[in-house]
Amino acid sequence: MNIIRSTFGALLAGSLLASASVAAEGAQAGKKVIFLGADDICEYCAVYNDQIRKLAAEKGIDLEVVTNKFDPAQQATQVDQAIAKRPDAILLWTIDGTALFPAMRKVQRADIPLLLTDVQPDKAREDLWVQYTGGNYEEQGSKSAQLLINALEAKGKPLEGGVIMITGIVGQAQTISMTKGFTETLADLAPNLEILGAQPGNWDTGTSTQAAAGLFTKYGDEIVGVYAAEDIMMQGVLIAAERAGLDPTEMAMVGGGCEPVGIKNIKAGLQYGTVLQSPVDEATYAVQSIVDLFNGAEMSKSVYVPHPMVTAENVDEVCQPWPTN
Amino acid sequence: MSAATLSRTSGFGGLFAPARVQATVIQIATVVMFLAACAFIENFASASNISSILYAASTVGIAAVGLASVTISGNLFALSLGSTAAFASIVYIAASGWGVLPALAASVALGLVFGLLQGLVVGWLRCNAIISTIAAGSLIAGLATWVSDGRTVLAEGGPSWLGSGTLIPGVPWQAVLFLLIVIVGEVLMQRTRAGWELRLRGTNPDAAELAGLRVTRMVVLSYVLAGAGAAIAGALIAAQSGTGNLRVGADLDFSAIAAMLVGGVAIGGGRGRIIDVASGTLFLAVLTNILLVNNFAYEVQLMVKGLAVLVAVTAGALLARKKR
Amino acid sequence: MKTLAENPLLALRWLLLLGMAVIFTAANSYFPAAGNIFALGESFALLGLVALGLALTILAGEFDLSGGAMVAVSGLIMLKCGADNAVLGLLAALAFGGLVGLFNGIVTLKLGVSSLVTTLGVMILLSGFAVWLEGGQAINFENYDLTDAFNMDWFGVLSPRSVITIVLFVVTGLMLAFTRMGRDIIAAGSHRKAAGMAGADVRGAVVTTFVLSGLFAALAGALLAITLGRASSTFGANLLLQGASAAILGGVALSGGVGRPFGVAIGVLVLAVLNNGLGLIGASSPAILLLNGGVLLIAVLAGGAPATWLRARLA
Secondary structure, three states: OOOOOOOHHHHHOHHHHHOOOOOOOOOOOOOEEEEEOOOOOOHHHHHHHHHHHHHHHHOOOEEEEEOOOOOHHHHHHHHHHHHHOOOOEEEEOOOOOOOOHHHHHHHHHOOOOEEEEOOOOOHHHHHHOOEEEEOOHHHHHHHHHHHHHHHHHHOOOOOOEEEEEEEOOOOOHHHHHHHHHHHHHHHHHOOOEEEEEEEEOOOOHHHHHHHHHHHHHHHHHHEEEEEEOOHHHHHHHHHHHHHOOOOHHHOEEEOOEOOHHHHHHHHOOOOOEEEEOOHHHHHHHHHHHHHHHHOOOOOOOEEEOOOOEEEOOOHHHHOOOOOOO | OOHHHHOOOOHHHHHOOOOOHHHHHHHHHHHHHHHHHHHHOOOOOOHHHHHHHHHHHHHHHHHHHHHHHHHHOOOOOOOOHHHHHHHHHHHHHHOHHHOHHHHHHHHHHHHHHHHHHHHHHHHHOOOOHHHHHHHHHHHHHHHHHHHHOOOOEEOOOOOOHHHHOEEEOOEEHHHHHHHHHHHHHHHHHHHOHHHHHHHHHHHOHHHHHHOOOOHHHHHHHHHHHHHHHHHHHHHHHHHHHOEEOOOOOOOHHHHHHHHHHHHOOOOOOOOOOHHHHHHHHHHHHHHHHHHHHOOOOHHHHHHHHHHHHHHHHHHHHHHHHHHO | OHHHHHOHHHHHHHHHHHHHHHHHHHHOOOOOOHHHHHHHHHHHHHHHHHHHHHHHHHHOOOOOOOHHHHHHHHHHHHHHHOOOOHHHHHHHHHHHHHHHHHHHHHHHHHHOOOHHHHHHHHHHHHHHHHHHHHOOOOEEOOOHHHHHHHHOOEOOOEOHHHHHHHHHHHHHHHHHHHOHHHHHHHHHHHOHHHHHHOOOOHHHHHHHHHHHHHHHHHHHHHHHHHHHOEEOOOOOOOHHHHHHHHHHHOOOOOOOOOOOHHHHHHHHHHHHHHHHHHHHOOOOHHHHHHHHHHHHHHHHHOOOHHHHHHHHHHO
C-alpha cells in the first residue's frame, strides 16, 4: 500500500513527471507517444500502467498515459483527442476488441503510426496498425485446456467426465477468445471430457464463488476439472469447492494469469496450474515496440508475450511477483 | 398516509392489509419456492448449497438493511454502497493481521465515517440525496484507488471463522451476523423512538419537521447505518475470499435496492420493515441459486430477476388495490 | 448579481464550465483545438441524449432507470437488424425503444407505483435481453461507408451525432415552452392532482416522457453502434449515473416540474468537459474519480443549505 504520495501534483500528472529527463540512447528519445490504456481499478492494468511509465522513462520516451473506465465510447473520443495532439505515435489498449476500427481508420488517415497492446482485434484488419504486442487470448484458453488434461494425467485419472468453466464478463472480446480457445482444444484433445456448464465470474472472486457453488451443487461428483479464466476467479472456485465438501486436489483446477493469489494457491497444492500472462512482460514488449518503431527496425504484425503453462514445479521460475510502487 | 402505515399491524388480517400485502406475499413465496426447490431439485437442500445461498444473502442483505433506513426515512436510495464495500474489503484484509474482530471494527469505522459525512451533507446541508451519494461514491472509489494503488490485497494465513466458519453445517457465521443485524434493525425501527421518528420523516417530511422531530439527526443516522451496512458487507466478502480489491461490491448498489424493493419497502419512504428487507433478500438469493443450480444461462438469470422485481411490485400494487 | 441571488446553481454551472475551460486550456494547449472540440461533441451526444430523456421523466415527476441498459440493447438491435439495411436497423431500434418506454409509462401509471421500481425491473430485464441478443458473439458492423459518414466532421468541430443531439435539445426545449404537451408535462411534475383536475392530460404527458426517454436512449445506442462499428451488452454501463448527475447538475429537481433542456445541456457539458480535460492532461485513475466526485459535490452543495444562506446574504 502506498498511502503517502509526495504531492497531489504527482497524483494528477504522474505520467508527465515520470518521463522527466533521463538521458537515453536511440531515436525514440524525446518522441511523444500517447498511451490509451485501462483504468487502475483492475489490478493487472494498474501494474501495467506503472511498468510502462517506468520503462518509457528509462528509454527517454515522452509517454502520456490516458486511462479509461472500460468504456469503448469514451475510448473512441480519447482517440479523437489523441489525434488532435499530433503525437509521434499512439499506443492503444483497445478496451473492447473491435469497437475501435473506425477510430483506428481515423488514426491511419491522420498518418500517425498506431501500435496495439494487450487486446488483439480481428487480424483481418491488421492493415490498420503497425504492430500488436501482448497476450494471445485464444492461445491462453487453448493452453488452459492442455493444462487441464495434463492435470488429470498427473493425478492418474482418465480423460473423461465433466468440466465446468468460469468465464470473464460476457461480451468482452477477451472472454470470447479465451472461451473459444479452451472449448476447441478440449474437444480436440480429449473428446470424452464434456463441458457441463459455464457461468460468468466477471473477473471477480465473489461472483465466481456463487457461480461455481451453483454448478458444484448441480453436478457435484461428475466434475473432474474446473477452468477459471483468471486466478482471482479460481480463488472463488476453490472457496466454493471447500464449502461443497469437494477436494480440490482431486480435481484438475486450472486458472490463468499467474496472479499473486494463483501463485499462493498453486504452492498450497489447491490449484494445479495457471497460464502466464504478465503485465510486466506486456509493458516491456509495448515499450520495445515503440523503440523499434522509431529506430526503423523490422516489425512483424503480431508479437506475443510468452504464455508458458505453470505448475507447482516451475511456478517460482516463471511467475515473478508483481512489482509494487 | 394511512393509519395502517404507522401503527404496528397485528393478527392475520394485518398481514394482508394494503400496506403489508406485498411483504406478506413475498414471505410466503420465498417459503413456497424454497420448499418446492428442496423437493424437486437434487442436492438443493444439501448443507453446502444452503450455506451458499446464505453467504450470498448475508452480504447483500446487510447492505440492504442499512440502505433501507435511508429509504424508509424518505431519501430514496444511496449509490455509494459499492465503493464503500470495496474500500472496506481492502481495509479488512489490510487489518486482518490484528484478528477478525479488530479488522471488522476497522472496516465498520470506515463505513461509519463515510456514512456520517454523507448524512451531514444530505441532512444538515440539505443537499440532493441522489447526487450527494453519487459524488460520495466517486470520491470513495478515488480514495480507495489511491490508497490501494489498484492492487489486490491478500490475507496472510488461512481462512478465518468469519470467512468460512459455520454455527452448524449449512449455517455460516455470516448468516448468524445477518440475522442479528436484522433483529436489531427491526427492533430499532419498530420499537424505539428513533425508529418511529425515522419512519415518520419518510411518510411526511414537512409534518415531521413541524411536529418538532429530530429530523436532521434522523437523516444523519440513516446514512451512518447505510455506510456501516455497506462496510460490513465489504468486510464479509473480503473474509470469504481472503482478498480485498476495488472490484468488490460492483453490483452491490442495485442488488441491495432490488432486494429491498422486492421485499415490500416503498421507495418513497415511510412504508416497509427491516424484516421485509430480509425476506426480499432471501427471495432473490433463493431464486438466483435455483437458476444457477440448474445452470441457466446468464441472460436468463438476469431476465428472470428483472421479471421477479416487476412481478413482485405488480402483485403488491394490485393486491393492495383490491383490499382498499 | 441578480442571477446568482436567484439561482446559485445556474450561475455555478457557468462558473464551473468557464473555470474548467480556462484551467484545461492553460494546462494543455490542445484543449481548444478543433479535434478536441469534435471529441467533446461526441461525448456530449451520447450522454446528452440519455440525460435529456431521463430529465424529461424527472420533469414529469417520474424517473427512468432503464436508459443506460437501453443503449446496449438498441445498439445490438441496430446492428443485428441493420446489417444489410441500416435504415431498417435504426427503425427497429427506435421502435423497440419507444415500445419499452410505452410499457414503462403504462405500467407505472396503471399500478400507481413509483417508476423507480418499474424501471429498475425493466433495467435488469433489458441487460439480460442484451446478453441474449449478443449470444456470446462479437457483433460488428461491416458497413464502413456509413460508419465513416457518421465519423466525419463539419467545420472541424461538429459531428452528425452532435448535431442531431443539439437539434433534439432545441426541439425538446421548444416543445416544453410552447406546446400544450409541454405545459402538461411540467404540470404533471409540479402539481399532478391539481393539473389533472384542471383538465391537463397528465397521464398522456407522463407516458409521452417515458416514450421519449426510450426513443432518445435507443437513438443514442443506435448512433453509438454505427459510430463504433460494434455493439455489445457491456455498452452504456456508466450512462445511468452520469445521466442522472448531468440532469440534476443541470437544474432538474427530483421533486418534478423544475428544470429545462438548456440547463440539462449545460449539466452534460460540465461532465463532458471535465472528463475530456482530465483525459487530455493524462490524469491518473484516482484523480479522475476524486475530481468527478468533487465537482458533483460542489454542484450539490450549491443546491442545498449553503446556497440558501448565500441567497439570503445577497438578496
